[in-house]
Amino acid sequence: MPERVYAGLSADERSTRRFEQFLDAGLAVFAERGWAASTVTDVCRAAGLSPRYFYELFGTREELFRAVTARIADDVRETVRRAVAAGAPGPQDRARAVLAALADWFVRDPRAVQVALVESLATPEFRRQRHELVASFSTLAARLMRPLRDEAGTHDGAGTRDGAGTRDEELATSATVLTGGLIELLMSRAGSPAPMTDEIDLDLDPLLDHLTALFTAAARM
Missing domain, CATH: 1.10.10.60 (Homeodomain-like)
Structure with a gap:
């Protein structure tokens, strides 16, 4: 039929x-x-x-919440993919371009921050999903930082496996710390008294310069 x-x-x-x-x-x-x-x-x-x-x-309402959060994660990944595909010339320019794309995406709709990072603390199951989302952000940060480290010549390709492993672990730790700080910044702005339909109040250009400098410094420690 x-x-x-x-x-x-x-x-x-x-x-x-x-x-x-x-x-x-x-x-x-x-x-x-x-x-x-x-x-x-x-x-x-x-x-x-x-x-x-x-x-x-x-x-169930829970299933809808998980689907909303999953779409936010998909949108973040697509935002990063497009920023990387734009082909900024060097590691610092590339890192800044990705940070700018993410900042613009979150700032334009603080509801995503409120749901994915604040309301997702409501139940153990949501917190597990939130943990996975934040871990993916930290992984992204480490990927952005690795070329910054390599550009400075701090990565020794001929080093021992233990040495390389230690450097990668240190990079992952720095990425996690920076990601946590960014998340707290976004949450504090999203939780301001402004209506949820308003943009998050951030002066992006100086913030992006500062964040790029932080990521670069942490990568080259």
Whole structure:
């Protein structure tokens, strides 16, 4: 039997559109009301969709929250991919370009910070997902820092395995510390009294210069 089409969309296309509507609504509701005060009814009202569709697609409020957070992680990875693909000429320019792309993405929509980094502390399961997200940020930071270290000649390719391992461990530690500091900065700005639809109040140019200098110095220690 041919698939029935409504408003020019197939059943799968309508389902995908409803899925995205619920993700958008979940981001808005969880950021504005917080996890504890949010309900499925709130999300459905924000999405303009029936609870029937919600339970067909997600089943539980927890599943929606995890999907919202997963989309944030995917968006971050895509933001980094595009910044790297732009092909900045040197390690410092490349690191600054990635930091700039990430800062711009988070600053433009502080709801992502509120949901992925603040509301995700609400339950043990969410905290595990948050830990994985933050760990991926730290891994990214280490990847940005490694070429900065190598450019300065501090990486000895002929060194012993133990020496190389120690240097990589030190780099990973520095990356984790810097990532934690950045996350705290974003959380403090996202948690300001300004409405969640406003941009985070950060003067990006001097901040990016400072962050690039910090990453470079930490990489070359």
